[in-house]
Amino acid sequence: MKYISICLVSLLFLVAPSTWAQYDYQEREREPGHYNQNKFKQLYEEFSTPNTYRSASGAPGPDYYQQRADYVMDIELDDRNAKIFGEETITYTNNSPDDLEYLWLQVDQNVRTKDTKSALRNETRIAQAERVESFVKKYVSEPFDGGFNIEFVKDADGKALPYTINQTMMRIDLPKSLKSKEQITFSIKWNYNIVDHIVDRSRSGYEYFPEDGNRAYVIAQFFPRMAVYSDVEGWQNHQFWGNGEFALPFGDYEVNITVPADHVLDATGTLQNRKEVFSREMLKRYDQAKKSYDKPVLIVTQEEAVAAEQGFSEKKKTWKFKAKNVRDYGFATSRKFIWDMQAVKIGSKDVMAVSLYPKEGNPLWEEYSTKAVAHTLRSYSDHTFDYPYPKAVSVHAKNQGMEYPMICWNYGRPKKDGTYSDRVKFGMISVIIHEVGHNFFPMIVNSDERQWGWMDEGLDTFMQYMAEQEFGEKYPEAIAGHAQYPSRRGEPEKIVPYMAGDQSTLAPIMSNPENVYQLGPNAYGKPATALNILRETVMGRELFDHAFKTYAQRWKFKHPTPEDFFRTMEDASAVDLDWYWRGWFYTTDYVDIGVKEIKKYFVNDEPTKEMREYMAQNNIAESDLLPQVFLAEEDSEDFDPDLKGKTASTNSKFLKEFMMDKLSAEERAEVKEPKYFYEITFDKPGGIPMPLIVEYTYADGTTENITYPAEIWRKNDAEVSRVIASEKELIGVVVDPKLETADIDMTNNSWPKKEEKSDFQKFKDNIKGK
Ligand SMILES: [Zn+2]
Numbered sequence: 001m002k003y004i005s006i007c008l009v010s011l012l013f014l015v016a017p018s019t020w021a022q023y024d025y026q027e028r029e030r031e032p033g034h035y036n037q038n039k040f041k042q043l044y045e046e047f048s049t050p051n052t053y054r055s056a057s058g059a060p061g062p063d064y065y066q067q068r069a070d071y072v073m074d075i076e077l078d079d080r081n082a083k084i085f086g087e088e089t090i091t092y093t094n095n096s097p098d099d100l101e102y103l104w105l106q107v108d109q110n111v112r113t114k115d116t117k118s119a120l121r122n123e124t125r126i127a128q129a130e131r132v133e134s135f136v137k138k139y140v141s142e143p144f145d146g147g148f149n150i151e152f153v154k155d156a157d158g159k160a161l162p163y164t165i166n167q168t169m170m171r172i173d174l175p176k177s178l179k180s181k182e183q184i185t186f187s188i189k190w191n192y193n194i195v196d197h198i199v200d201r202s203r204s205g206y207e208y209f210p211e212d213g214n215r216a217y218v219i220a221q222f223f224p225r226m227a228v229y230s231d232v233e234g235w236q237n238h239q240f241w242g243n244g245e246f247a248l249p250f251g252d253y254e255v256n257i258t259v260p261a262d263h264v265l266d267a268t269g270t271l272q273n274r275k276e277v278f279s280r281e282m283l284k285r286y287d288q289a290k291k292s293y294d295k296p297v298l299i300v301t302q303e304e305a306v307a308a309e310q311g312f313s314e315k316k317k318t319w320k321f322k323a324k325n326v327r328d329y330g331f332a333t334s335r336k337f338i339w340d341m342q343a344v345k346i347g348s349k350d351v352m353a354v355s356l357y358p359k360e361g362n363p364l365w366e367e368y369s370t371k372a373v374a375h376t377l378r379s380y381s382d383h384t385f386d387y388p389y390p391k392a393v394s395v396h397a398k399n400q401g402m403e404y405p406m407i408c409w410n411y412g413r414p415k416k417d418g419t420y421s422d423r424v425k426f427g428m429i430s431v432i433i434h435e436v437g438h439n440f441f442p443m444i445v446n447s448d449e450r451q452w453g454w455m456d457e458g459l460d461t462f463m464q465y466m467a468e469q470e471f472g473e474k475y476p477e478a479i480a481g482h483a484q485y486p487s488r489r490g491e492p493e494k495i496v497p498y499m500a501g502d503q504s505t506l507a508p509i510m511s512n513p514e515n516v517y518q519l520g521p522n523a524y525g526k527p528a529t530a531l532n533i534l535r536e537t538v539m540g541r542e543l544f545d546h547a548f549k550t551y552a553q554r555w556k557f558k559h560p561t562p563e564d565f566f567r568t569m570e571d572a573s574a575v576d577l578d579w580y581w582r583g584w585f586y587t588t589d590y591v592d593i594g595v596k597e598i599k600k601y602f603v604n605d606e607p608t609k610e611m612r613e614y615m616a617q618n619n620i621a622e623s624d625l626l627p628q629v630f631l632a633e634e635d636s637e638d639f640d641p642d643l644k645g646k647t648a649s650t651n652s653k654f655l656k657e658f659m660m661d662k663l664s665a666e667e668r669a670e671v672k673e674p675k676y677f678y679e680i681t682f683d684k685p686g687g688i689p690m691p692l693i694v695e696y697t698y699a700d701g702t703t704e705n706i707t708y709p710a711e712i713w714r715k716n717d718a719e720v721s722r723v724i725a726s727e728k729e730l731i732g733v734v735v736d737p738k739l740e741t742a743d744i745d746m747t748n749n750s751w752p753k754k755e756e757k758s759d760f761q762k763f764k765d766n767i768k769g770k
């Protein structure tokens with residue numbers, strides 16, 4: 001059905017003097033420099049200029065390159081003394097066009113030297129009450145000495161190479177420059193004391209179990225690792241202070257790890273000597289697990305693990321692994337470990353989903369860990385690319401949530417009596433999804449974590465949200481009592497308290513992780529929510545999913561930058577998103593859109609007083625005008641109340657004539673005739689422009705939903721008006737009725753105003769009350 005209102009509006013504007021059109025943006029436009037504030041201006045000033053390494057489309061350019069570092073390592077664990085010894089041979093390939101006079105390596109364990117500056121970088125204050133352990137660590141005990149002891153650095157001929165250590169970075173000076181396209185091989189021997197990661201709250205170390213005297217080790221950042229050299233940073237040699245994670249090149253790893261013979265161990269890569277380290281029973285179970293697609297098979301049972309806890313073998317076993325095209329290496333080892341596995345079909349390949357946990361993780365871990373691993377591999381593969389590695393291992397480690405290629409550490413421990421709360425259960429499933437998910441971002445789509453925490457944490461948390469929701473749908477029994485999986489992050493309203501918070505403690509997403517005030521919401525929650533809103537509300541699933549997949553596929557096994565992501569999302573969708581990146585990623589603005597005012601008009605038989613005055617001033621006779629349809633506000637003295645609620649053509653003789661003269665009988669039958677005309681003004685106290693999502697409710701109870709694109713704010717960032725012409729009376733207007741936009745203040749979202757306080761207002765009042 002055509003709406004005749006289209007003709008009405010255009011007729012009016014044909015002759016309406018510009019003063020009648022209420023566009024105060026015209027005033028603002030004249031302010032000097034105003035356009036520079038325009039939120040729809042393209043991000044040319046913020047983005048780096050595209051070049052032959054990185055294309056304007058967001059894809060790798062024709063000259064894109066990346067360095068490569070292959071490792072051969074022999075590692076030995078001294079379980080008695082919690083010490084680790086290693087010797088590595090690195091073959092480094094310079095694919096850059098530059099000659100390199102020196103190489104930079106990351107020696108992350110130096111964050112735990114006795115004189116580490118990391119401990120001095122934060123302000124400290126007296127706490128009037130403190131947990132004993134933390135008090136002792138701070139004021140009583142000697143600082144732990146966990147830095148690297150470098151025994152030697154030698155070239156391929158065994159000649160010592162000079163090196164300099166600057167905190168967590170080691171520079172190796174080369175006798176002659178490593179030319180473009182050349183390779184160099186060198187070796188490093190090292191050892192360090194392994195820290196108790198529960199006490200130290202570190203990403204790697206051991207947990208000590210006083211009941212049986214054993215340790216469970218989760219070992220990472222344990223060897224000097226090549227830093228990234230790239231077209232955007234040169235050497236990425238920012239110090240490891242503790243928050244900003246890692247930037248690492250890809251390579252192949254050959255790693256032999258020697259541990260006590262009664263340990264159970266898993267690591268990045270494919271085990272090469274299974275027959276040497278597995279018992280005959282374990283080999284038999286492993287063959288079953290490879291064919292078990294629906295549930296895990298135990299390789300080491302709880303009874304066997306508990307029996308092993310009682311001993312301490314003085315014999316050794318060497319576990320040999322090879323890993324292709326990974327950016328890092330991690331392993332977990334203990335005699336306490338239970339071990340289960342199952343197969344997962346990913347594309348045409350079988351991947352092993354694996355879990356390693358002490359009895360302290362049960363009964364939670366035997367039930368959910370491997371299930372969550374398998375689900376994550378399927379869900380993430382669907383949204384990006386088929387998981388390319390042969391396995392994914394989830395290791396139970398108290399308080400941990402940390403990721404490495406093919407292996408990760410995860411928290412979630414039941415109480416001693418084996419009971420657990422919903423919080424512990426969902427926390428565990430969520431952290432497993434998250435850390436296994438990190439295989440995709442940043443282990444394969446290998447962004448620079450040290451500089452851009454959100455590129456891996458934000459994208460991964462967004463993917464985690466989708467995988468959690470799918471988990472809830474797939475395993476309804478696992479979420480019994482909940483309508484959907486209770487995701488902690490991802491839903492728009494969950495980010496509201498953060499975005500509405502004190503501006504002096506907020507930083508844009510585009511910030512270095514060391515410098516933000518609240519890393520969780522900044523690098524995880526907000527970008528995840530921004531992407532979720534982009535998918536559900538701004539772009540729609542089809543366009544978003546295609547563009548997101550394009551980004552993942554363009555940059556898998558490569559090093560993307562934020563611009564590569566931003567550009568690809570636009571390039572693959574034809575949606576201009578510069579305004580969205582600007583608002584959500586480059587500012588600390590928030591979303592707040594409201595309905596400010598509604599004026600009701602009817603078609604009148606006379607011009608308004610205001611219009612008559614204007615015509616008099618400008619010597620315009622009524623007869624000079626084209627036939628006009630006059631509208632007057634309901635409450636004004638201009639309006640003849642007898643005409644109220646009648647159709648437009650009843651009230652206007654000109655319109656009636658027009659319709660009789662110009663429209664054929666068929667056309668007349670087609671048109672609807674509105675009776676009510678509303679001018680609705682929306683205001684935007686929040687800095688971020690968003691689509692204006694409006695639900696109109698009419699007197700007969702029907703509703704109409706209209707989403708005006710975000711571009712509606714492009715000429716007036718403060719307020720905009722829209723006209724609704726209707727046969728029915730309008731009785732309600734709600735902005736963002738389904739809470740899709742993370743609008744921080746819902747008290748201004750409704751007309752008539754709702755008396756009830758919004759959840760957010762209640763939350764704010766609550767905080768003030770405390
Ligand atoms: Zn993470």
